[in-house]
Amino acid sequence: MIESLIKSDNAELTQSTKKGSPVVLSTRVRLARNLVGTPFPERASSSQRSDVMTKCAERIADLTQMKHGAFFDIAELSDLEKQVLVERHLISRELCEGGSGSGVFINKDQTCSVMINEEDHLRIQFLKTGFNLRSVWKQIDLFDSNLEDGLDVAFSQEFGYLTACPTNLGTALRASVMMHLPGLVISEHMDKVIRAVNQLGITVRGLFGEGSDATGHVFQISNQQTLGESEEEIMSRLGSVFKTIIDHEINARFKYLEENRARLLDQIGRAFGILQNAHVLNSNEAMNMLSLMRLAVDFEMLPENNRSDVDRLFIECQPGHIQYAAGEGIEPEARDLSRADTLRGEFARLPALDFDKVNNLG
Amino acid sequence: MAENLKCSHCNNPATVHLTQIVNNKIIKVDLCESCAQAKGVTDPEGFSLADLLSKTNLTPENGEPQITCPDCGLTTADFRRTGRLGCAACYQSFVPLIRPVLEDMHAGTMHKGKVPHVALSRQNSAAELQGLENALQRSIAEEAYEDAAKYRDQIHVIKQAAEVEKAEAVQS
Numbered sequence: 001m002i003e004s005l006i007k008s009d010n011a012e013l014t015q016s017t018k019k020g021s022p023v024v025l026s027t028r029v030r031l032a033r034n035l036v037g038t039p040f041p042e043r044a045s046s047s048q049r050s051d052v053m054t055k056c057a058e059r060i061a062d063l064t065q066m067k068h069g070a071f072f073d074i075a076e077l078s079d080l081e082k083q084v085l086v087e088r089h090l091i092s093r094e095l096c097e098g099g100s101g102s103g104v105f106i107n108k109d110q111t112c113s114v115m116i117n118e119e120d121h122l123r124i125q126f127l128k129t130g131f132n133l134r135s136v137w138k139q140i141d142l143f144d145s146n147l148e149d150g151l152d153v154a155f156s157q158e159f160g161y162l163t164a165c166p167t168n169l170g171t172a173l174r175a176s177v178m179m180h181l182p183g184l185v186i187s188e189h190m191d192k193v194i195r196a197v198n199q200l201g202i203t204v205r206g207l208f209g210e211g212s213d214a215t216g217h218v219f220q221i222s223n224q225q226t227l228g229e230s231e232e233e234i235m236s237r238l239g240s241v242f243k244t245i246i247d248h249e250i251n252a253r254f255k256y257l258e259e260n261r262a263r264l265l266d267q268i269g270r271a272f273g274i275l276q277n278a279h280v281l282n283s284n285e286a287m288n289m290l291s292l293m294r295l296a297v298d299f300e301m302l303p304e305n306n307r308s309d310v311d312r313l314f315i316e317c318q319p320g321h322i323q324y325a326a327g328e329g330i331e332p333e334a335r336d337l338s339r340a341d342t343l344r345g346e347f348a349r350l351p352a353l354d355f356d357k358v359n360n361l362g
Numbered sequence: 363m364a365e366n367l368k369c370s371h372c373n374n375p376a377t378v379h380l381t382q383i384v385n386n387k388i389i390k391v392d393l394c395e396s397c398a399q400a401k402g403v404t405d406p407e408g409f410s411l412a413d414l415l416s417k418t419n420l421t422p423e424n425g426e427p428q429i430t431c432p433d434c435g436l437t438t439a440d441f442r443r444t445g446r447l448g449c450a451a452c453y454q455s456f457v458p459l460i461r462p463v464l465e466d467m468h469a470g471t472m473h474k475g476k477v478p479h480v481a482l483s484r485q486n487s488a489a490e491l492q493g494l495e496n497a498l499q500r501s502i503a504e505e506a507y508e509d510a511a512k513y514r515d516q517i518h519v520i521k522q523a524a525e526v527e528k529a530e531a532v533q534s
Contacts, residue, residue, distance in 0.1 A: 154450035160473030171475035228470020
């Protein structure tokens with residue numbers, strides 16, 4: 001069912017023609033919305049859930065931003081198809097567990113997805129590559145306003161948008177960026193950063209795995225609090241914290257390069273060799289190697305237009321995508337072979353690492 | 363800055379300050395030395411702030427109010443079990459349980475952001491219309507025809523305004 005989506009040549013996260021930016025892979029904002037007069041999904045009967053689905057689907061299909069989009073009924077997707085959509089950040093694990101009446105709208109370039117009957121009746125998400133809080137907010141704000149013109153949204157003057165979980169009240173807005181932080185991880189400053197931003201009501205999670213040494217050094221950083229601050233306040237606070245983290249990351253990279261040049265170049269060189277030659281690669285190892293390749297692009301050792309290739313491979317090397325590409329029912333060991341094949345093919349096409357560039361850098 | 367925090371259990375000066383992240387949210391608790399001991403906080407294996415909180419701040423000493431939402435039937439016990447509300451109307455019934463936890467959970471307790479003006483004004487005028495329709499039926503039943511005429515005119519005005527709004531929306 002999801003084939004057209006995977007084969008699309010116009011998907012924001014995997015087919016971006018933009019060069020991407022150092023540190024920030026992507027920005028996303030999500031809003032939770034519920035309809036008045038119907039219990040939240042968890043307490044709704046299956047007929048109430050399908051009523052919500054019908055009402056929302058009619059309205060969403062009408063919106064110009066959803067033109068040429070696709071709709072998927074969760075009950076009709078295979079487990080593997082769901083996993084692929086999760087890996088692309090288009091749906092949540094919670095939606096996968098959703099029973100009848102759960103579904104998702106995804107727009108043409110996969111920058112917008114609207115989940116129906118997840119924890120809340122509606123979970124709207126917009127995402128973009130790079131660091132783009134303002135423009136993503138503008139888009140989702142417009143989409144939400146258009147949606148609200150035709151749907152009776154549950155709202156109270158005191159608590160704002162009413163959500164199933166009180167942790168989402170108020171703006172019901174979660175803004176997050178996906179950050180690549182190898183400098184902070186390698187120099188062992190990540191714990192400190194996580195503790196510091198936690199104090200500011202900001203959450204840090206490893207994207208692939210948990211804790212401060214997340215696989216691939218990719219972290220999702222987002223606001224925890226949604227009530228008591230306006231959308232603009234939340235985003236400007238987040239924005240300045242994000243900028244600080246980016247600065248710290250860049251500093252950590254150069255400091256590490258200065259103090260451990262041979263060691264760092266060795267790690268990058270070996271990773272490149274493994275990606276070009278390995279025949280068995282599990283997903284953790286692949287993510288860690290790809291992380292070093294992204295760093296190599298940022299250090300100008302690889303051409304800048306390869307950054308979006310690395311970002312695409314971060315997604316395409318995850319277990320669901322590897323299985324999907326190989327056809328159903330492929331065993332974990334076979335997946336590791338298939339992943340290595342893919343990466344060898346991709347990295348065979350790249351020019352050799354330009355170590356001189358780094359020697360001129362710092 | 364120097365804020366004398368009190369133990370959330372016994373009001374003695376708090377010397378133990380805990381921060382933990384549970385379900386993606388920060389939970390903070392201040393305890394005095396003896397309460398910290400008693401709660402097993404010093405045992406890093408066997409304690410969770412979420413449990414601690416649910417037994418302190420969330421539960422008033424004199425037993426918490428047993429609430430049932432008239433719309434969806436959610437009870438206090440349901441809310442405690444899942445941490446989630448059942449429907450929009452729950453937020454009216456469960457206010458006594460929700461307000462106290464919001465302060466720990468969020469930056470403030472009053473919404474400051476976007477307001478869905480269009481949806482709200484539509485909901486309000488729908489409610490107003492329904493009220494007028496009811497009044498109209500009542501006055502017809504009571505043979506109060508002067509009142510009935512008045513209500514009928516008011517209904518007419520609201521419906522016309524809605525038509526105009528609709529037409530404008532289509533054009534834009």
